[in-house]
Amino acid sequence: MRSFASLIRVLLLAVALSAAYPLSATPIVIVGPSLEDAFEDSDVVPGLKRLLGPDYAAFRRNFDESATPVPLKSGGLLLAGWRLGFADSYGAVVVLHPSGSLDAAYYNAGARTPRYFSNSDQPHHRALRAWARQYIGDAPQVFPGGWDSSAVVDLPSEEDQAAMRAVAAAIWSPTLAQGWNMNTEVGRVLGEATKYIMDCSAAFSLVPKPVGWVPGWAYVATTSVQIVAYVTGASAHRVYRTCVIGIGTASRQRPFIELASAEI
Structure with missing residues (x-):
């Protein structure tokens, strides 16, 4: 499916960006792809428009810039963005599952919690809750579909x-x-x-x-x-x-x- 092919394309782009650190006396700032470039020639952006409906415009305004895409242990991918000049106050995120289903959220300064959206049959991906911490800390978050479980990672001394x-x-x-x-x-x-x-x-x-x-x-x-x-x-x-x-x-x-x- 086109959305899964898009996932592979963005993963390759993430690898390319992670290696693109030329040595220079002038700092080179590497920023990830735009929302449209990340999912070019796929049905992800049209899918987001259908999923978010009238909220899509507010979601897209918080994707002026983005981080490099993050591969998830579940096999999916997370792409987080923010409004130009307001990375700590206005943000948005999309999770693309291997099945092609989508989770999305956006946050605007002053809101008590991000707005969450999903067309996935599985529990809402915990990656969005982790993403939201930069805006609302550890404040309680509720999503009707629940959250999936975490993995176990080793701790150093x-x-x-x-x-x-x-x-x-x-x-x-x-x-x-x-x-x-x-x-x-x-x-x-x-x-x-x-x-x-x-x-x-x-x-x-x-x-x-x-x-x-x-x-x-x-x-x-x-x-x-x-x-x-x-x-x-x-x-x-x-x-x-x-x-x-x-x-x-x-x-x-x-x-x-x-x-x-x-x-x-």
Whole structure:
């Protein structure tokens, strides 16, 4: 079916985007595809219009920009977007199931909860609840179809978790980091975020760069002191600040880390 072919296309695009970090003195900000580009030549966008009805316009207004697509353990895919300049206040998200069914939601500043939509026969995907945390925290959320169950992810030692949390606090904030489950999947996302920041700010030399880079959570835990110093220095520099905040790593990786923390 066309929607599943679209899923494969977006996954390939996500891989291409994750490798597209050219070294440059000027930070290169990588933002994911637009809603229409992500699902080009598929029935996903028409399906969203039918699903959301009169709410589609409000949903689409919150898709000015997007993160890179997130493959889900269930075999589906999540694409999160936000309104230009208001990533923390106006957002939207779509989950494409392998069957072609859709879950969607959008949030506007001031609302008590996002508006949820689904044409899936299965329980509403927990990925949307994890996505919503960036707007409403841990406030209760109700969806008529319920939520699916979580997976089990290994936890590093308490010492390693504390080191990973320090890195997350430097990239996002201590408040957000405190609310995340520092499992091995979160550590993997932190490692990818660290690599992006180092590649994006390759010419930044006011603070020593962490030695090398190795995929996975162990690298983050063992080099956390150096990573925190480097991220803090880059965040304070006018040119390289965008590599960490704004539409750099913080917004781009936020959906990944929320889903990893929720063990989805």
